[in-house]
Amino acid sequence: MSEFLSTATLPDHYQQLAKTVRDFARSVVAPVSATHDREHSFPYEVVAGMADMGLFGLPFPEEYGGMGGDYFALCLALEELGKVDQSVAITLEAGVSLGAMPVYRFGNDAQKQEWLPLLSSGEALGAFGLTEAGGGTDAGATKTTAKLDDGHWIINGSKQFITNSGTDITKLVTVTAVTGEVDGAGGQERSDTGGGTRKQISSILVPVPTAGFTAEPAYDKVGWNASDTHPLSFDDVRVPQENLLGEQGRGYANFLRILDEGRIAIAALSVGVAQGCVDECVKYAKEREAFGAAIGTNQAIAFKIARMETRAHVARATYYDAAALMLSGKPFKKAAAVAKLVASEAAMDNARDATQVFGGYGFMNEYPVARHYRDSKILEIGEGTTEVQLMLIAREAGL
Incomplete structure (x- = not known):
């Protein structure tokens, strides 16, 4: 068990963070929540406030522009925001956990130096392009492809239900794509392509804007109306070979x-x-x-x-x-x-x-x-x- 398993034993710095975010949620987020929900508008002013507080950099080291905290600190902030506005909370969650964290976990030093300070500042948002129309739970059934051509990845395909992918401050989308095949015994992925082989799925960084990348019109959703969610299309999107995130073939894992x-x-x-x-x-x-x-x-x-x-x-x-x-x-x-x-x-x-x-x-x-x-x-x-x-x-x- 951890020393912070109970709210009664949270160390002071966690308690102070929770209180700070709670006050922000009540005084800044709550008064505008109904309006943004009704108008289906992205709360840029709220996001700017969270950025000023350093919330987008909570779990990242200071050397990358972060706050030097940890994942539990992020969770405490999400709990407080979730009390009043889920759209705002999921914007932070997706921006950190899905947008920036893949770069932090699997990026090389150059990728971290390029992207993490920007994403940690909250001045830019990253998105996580995994889900496709024919493969939600079966994420290994990826059909989007990326082929090497003269030192560049050429990406074609589409993604569905991608959060933070079409805002004015979206600057990065990390996508999974099929980059080849491996034999059935050696593959890390589970989706068969026939002939005893499996898809080799890798993840690739796509800066926004990039020619051929389109965030299609936003969805008309039941809820999370102030959260930004789009289908994405990739039509011969060309990015440098060094935009591969992590090892080739390890994207799905x-x-x-x-x-x-x-x-x-x-x-x-x-x-x-x-x-x-x-x-x-x-x-x-x-x-x-x-x-x-x-x-x-x-x-x-x-x-x-x-x-x-x-x-x-x-x-x-x-x-x-x-x-x-x-x-x-x-x-x-x-x-x-x-x-x-x-x-x-x-x-x-x-x-x-x-x-x-x-x-x-x-x-x-x-x-x-x-x-x-x-x-x-x-x-x-x-x-x-x-x-x-x-x-x-x-x-x-x-x-």
């Missing part, structure tokens, strides 16, 4: 590591949602009167909120545990899957119950619980569906 880490971050965001719903319900249940008394005096309401609080508490413990294992260098794949499963379901369940507590008002978009109700479903899908988490947990248990 490396991205799986990124997803393992990202599940802890999504769990933290989900805990924020679950706790945010509790906080809103407690406040409302004290103020709203029915039949001559505050509705919180009714056991039906009080017990519902008590169950919501329990879900948030348990979910928080799971992501604290997964983060502690990760930071200590111990295997954390199962713990990350458990955290993501428990926390995303807690967020969805609490959002549904909060809507019920608020009654008709809970169905009005002006209330945070209504936005959480629309936003939370994707938490059970993105960065590995609930079914994927169950598969991983069963596999790690020896089944």
